[in-house]
Amino acid sequence: xxxxxxxxxxxxxxxxxxxxxxxxPPGRVTGFLGPNGAGKSTxxxxxxxxxxxxxxxxxxxxxxxxxxxxxxxxxxALLEAKAMHPGRSAYQHLLFLAQSQGLPRRRVAEVxxxxxxxxxxxxxxxxxSLGMSQRVGVAAAMLGDPAVLLLDEPxxxxxxxxxxxxxxxxxxxxxxxxxxxxxxxxxxxxxxxADHLIVIGAGRLIAxxxxxxxxxxxxxxxxxxxxxxxxxxxxxxxxxxGQVAGDGQDRALRVTGLxxxxxxxxxxxxxxxxxxxxxxxxxxxxxxxxxxxxxxxxQASAELEGAGR
Amino acid sequence: MTTITPARPASQPAGAxxxxxxxxxxxxxxxxxxxxxxSVIVFVVVTVGFTSLxxxxxxxxxxQASPSDRxxxxxxxxxxxxxxxxxxxxxVICALGVLTISAEYSTGTIRAxxxxxxxxxxxxxxxxxxxxxxxxxxxxxxxxxxxFAGSAMLHAHAPVALSDPGVARAxxxxxLYLAVLGLFAMAIGALLRHTAxxxxxxIGVVFVLPIIAxxxxxxxxxxxxxxxxxxxxxxxxxxxxxxxxxxTPWQGFAVLCGWTALLLxxxxxxxxxxxx
Numbered sequence: 304x305x306x307x308x309x310x311x312x313x314x315x316x317x318x319x320x321x322x323x324x325x326x327x328p329p330g331r332v333t334g335f336l337g338p339n340g341a342g343k344s345t346x347x348x349x350x351x352x353x354x355x356x357x358x359x360x361x362x363x364x365x366x367x368x369x370x371x372x373x374x375x376x377x378x379x380a381l382l383e384a385k386a387m388h389p390g391r392s393a394y395q396h397l398l399f400l401a402q403s404q405g406l407p408r409r410r411v412a413e414v415x416x417x418x419x420x421x422x423x424x425x426x427x428x429x430x431x432s433l434g435m436s437q438r439v440g441v442a443a444a445m446l447g448d449p450a451v452l453l454l455d456e457p458x459x460x461x462x463x464x465x466x467x468x469x470x471x472x473x474x475x476x477x478x479x480x481x482x483x484x485x486x487x488x489x490x491x492x493x494x495x496x497a498d499h500l501i502v503i504g505a506g507r508l509i510a511x512x513x514x515x516x517x518x519x520x521x522x523x524x525x526x527x528x529x530x531x532x533x534x535x536x537x538x539x540x541x542x543x544x545g546q547v548a549g550d551g552q553d554r555a556l557r558v559t560g561l562x563x564x565x566x567x568x569x570x571x572x573x574x575x576x577x578x579x580x581x582x583x584x585x586x587x588x589x590x591x592x593x594x595x596x597x598x599x600x601x602q603a604s605a606e607l608e609g610a611g612r
Numbered sequence: 613m614t615t616i617t618p619a620r621p622a623s624q625p626a627g628a629x630x631x632x633x634x635x636x637x638x639x640x641x642x643x644x645x646x647x648x649x650x651s652v653i654v655f656v657v658v659t660v661g662f663t664s665l666x667x668x669x670x671x672x673x674x675x676q677a678s679p680s681d682r683x684x685x686x687x688x689x690x691x692x693x694x695x696x697x698x699x700x701x702x703x704v705i706c707a708l709g710v711l712t713i714s715a716e717y718s719t720g721t722i723r724a725x726x727x728x729x730x731x732x733x734x735x736x737x738x739x740x741x742x743x744x745x746x747x748x749x750x751x752x753x754x755x756x757x758x759x760f761a762g763s764a765m766l767h768a769h770a771p772v773a774l775s776d777p778g779v780a781r782a783x784x785x786x787x788l789y790l791a792v793l794g795l796f797a798m799a800i801g802a803l804l805r806h807t808a809x810x811x812x813x814x815i816g817v818v819f820v821l822p823i824i825a826x827x828x829x830x831x832x833x834x835x836x837x838x839x840x841x842x843x844x845x846x847x848x849x850x851x852x853x854x855x856x857x858x859x860t861p862w863q864g865f866a867v868l869c870g871w872t873a874l875l876l877x878x879x880x881x882x883x884x885x886x887x888x
Contacts, residue, residue: 352730353723354887369730380727386720388645395644396724403637403728405630443724 304328304482305350305451309359311506312345319345321506322358327484329450332477334497334514335486342506343486344382347453351380363451375404379444381454384436389429393420393439396428397446404447414442433460441469451482458492470496494518526558528566529579539569554578634729634738641721642742647711652746655704656754663697663758667765674769682769684854689772690782691850693762694755698786698849701754702842705747705790706818709797710810712743717805726888733880736802740795740876747794751787755849759783778851782861785848789865792872793818796841799875802883818842834858841871 305327312320320342327333337343348354350361352368360367363378371377387396397411415424418438428436437460444452454473458466473496477483484501487493493500493514500517502510510517525548530536533554537547545561558566563582570577642648670677670685670692677685685692713736716722729735763772774780800817801810818841825837837843838858845868847853847861859867 348887351727353726355885371730374730375728382723383720386723388715388719388721390645390647391641391721392644395640396721399637399640399644400724400728402640403633403725405633 304365305361305363305453305484306365307346307350307359307361310346310349310356310361311358312342312349312354313357314345319506320349320356323503323506323508324359325501325508325511327482327501329482330477330480331498332473332483332485332496334493334500335484335503336490336493336497336500337486337488337503337509339488341488341503343488343503344455345506346503347380347382347455347484347486350453351378351382353382373404373447375400375449376406376447377449378451378453379447379449380452381437381440381444381457383455384433384440384460385428387428387436387439390427392425393428393431393442394424396439397442400443400446406447410446414445417445418442434462434465437461437465441472449481452476452484454483454485456487457485458487458489466492524559525583526561526563526566527579527581527583528556528558528577529554530556530570530575530577532575535573536570536575539573539575540566543569557583631734631738634734635742637728638735638738638742641725641739642712642746645715647715648708648746651704651708651711652750655701655708656750656757658704659697659701659754660757660761661697662700663693664761664765666696667693667762671765671769685766686770688851688854689763689766689770690759690776690779691854692770693759693766693772694782694786694849695846696762697758698754698790698846702790702793702818703815705751705794706797706814707811709743709747709794710801710804710814711807712739712798712801714801714805714807714810718807722888732883736880736883740798743798744791744795748787748791751790752784753787754790755783755786758786776851778861782849782851785861785865789845789848789868792865792868793842793845796868796872796875799872799879802879803875838864839867841868844868844871 307326308324310320310323311318323342323346335343335346345354349356350363350368363371368374368378387393394411394415397414398408401408401411412421415421418441420435420438420442423431423435428439431439437457441454441457444454452473457469457473461469473483473485477498485496487496497514500510500512500514501508502517528536528540531554533556537556540547540556540558540561543561543565545566546559548557548559549555561569563580567577567580569575674682716725725735726732759774766772772779774783797810797814800814801807804810804813822837822840822843825833825840825843827833828836834856835858844859844864847857847859847864850861853860857864
């Protein structure tokens with residue numbers, strides 16, 4: 304269980320995390336979603352004690368990270384990839400981490416096998432691809448067999464096979480009863496991975512609910528209609544009780560409140576030609592944009608991710 | 613590949629992360645990068661090589677040297693010997709000292725290190741102990757190598773043996789000086805967290821400040837010069853206090869230890885306070 308309470312962090316005049324509170328229970332994959340610069344990485348760094356919070360607290364199983372006796376055996380974290388000495392081998396990188404926790408050398412070999420890096424483990428990490436570095440990071444996170452995992456954008460740089468592997472790993476870890484918090488700015492990724500979402504924008508909590516619920520609650524279904532006479536079609540739809548978004552540019556209308564078959568019937572009765580009639584399901588992206596659109600700082604804070612390391 | 617081994621070690625060591633584990637971890641970090649291995653080799657070669665070269669030149673030009681220079685060498689031959697090659701060798705120790713910690717910041721390893729040791733101070737303490745021990749060992753190696761090479765070169769003009777008063781202490785002291793100087797440089801690296809800035813600063817303090825302070829006139833200037841970290845510390849590599857020095861060898865060494873303690877305290881304080 305991760306518990307974040309009233310957490311805030313300011314870098315200079317940028318408020319990266321703004322009085323954020325949420326809980327991450329065990330046994331499911333919790334997605335931590337937000338655009339770049341929303342404060343996801345900063346929140347994780349605060350939970351892990353790498354940065355000092357200005358207000359609030361973050362605990363893991365009721366204890367602050369800094370108070371954990373052997374932290375890697377309680378919490379596994381994957382922050383940015385490539386956060387290792389390019390001149391050191393993956394084996395030596397994992398070995399010093401294992402030694403610091405009193406874990407046996409055997410455990411290093413085990414996690415290397417788990418991430419499929421046994422063959423190259425003795426090579427210096429400077430020559431690794433981003434995907435291989437990402438795997439070293441996963442191996443480091445798994446080193447202490449932790450009950451809690453924090454993964455910051457773990458699929459970054461992975462090939463399709465690697466992405467599939469990370470997804471399955473996260474689901475399996477959650478199924479084993481572990482607490483899994485995984486951040487991403489890719490809503491499509493979260494839609495297939497996360498059971499539950501914590502959505503933030505501009506450092507503030509936007510939503511904390513099930514992934515399915517988030518999509519359903521946030522978005523209406525719509526229909527895309529193209530016609531050579533959009534003005535006439537729009538008046539027909541409005542008269543039938545539908546709403547027309549879209550200004551008729553490109554002769555396209557986005558219709559809500561009417562189903563696609565009904566729109567087709569209306570057009571047929573009026574003898575109108577249709578070039579396209581496409582029912583559109585709300586994607587997580589749209590749901591997300593809809594929910595964050597009112598967050599005024601959202602656009603302005605896009606540069607924070609870089610500034611906040 | 614997707615199997616997760618529930619591999620908790622059979623006997624979970626209980627309790628806090630013990631310091632011994634951190635020493636082991638820091639030793640792994642130190643020995644697993646090439647820069648350490650190369651620096652140590654370069655240090656020993658440069659130190660013993662330059663000592664042989666310079667003491668050889670002193671011996672070859674003995675008749676042309678001024679009477680005061682000759683008198684100084686005869687009075688304390690071990691100070692002359694250890695003042696040659698080690699003067700250059702300490703440059704490598706300074707660079708390595710800065711790198712042991714600054715490279716963690718430049719590569720991002722510091723995040724992994726601090727996640728493993730979130731209380732932070734034991735990590736830097738363990739790093740300091742391991743690094744100082746390594747420098748002590750290679751420093752003694754270089755000091756004894758330099759002494760035997762240099763005393764052989766100067767034998768005809770200024771004979772010196774380990775059994776002479778203060779000589780064994782001076783040779784052992786040179787290694788001790790390097791170990792503390794290494795910690796001094798590591799503290800600078802921890803404070804600045806940047807390799808280039810750290811090495812420039814360490815070299816500035818060790819090489820440039822003494823040159824500037826040496827130009828200062830009068831007793832004031834002499835005192836400032838004698839209390840500079842590297843000048844004071846290097847006095848331990850002399851058999852006796854020099855005529856123009858205001859500190860004894862052990863006093864000088866204590867001054868270097870004081871400077872180092874001060875910088876380490878600041879480094880510990882900031883390590884605790886700053887975002888990593």
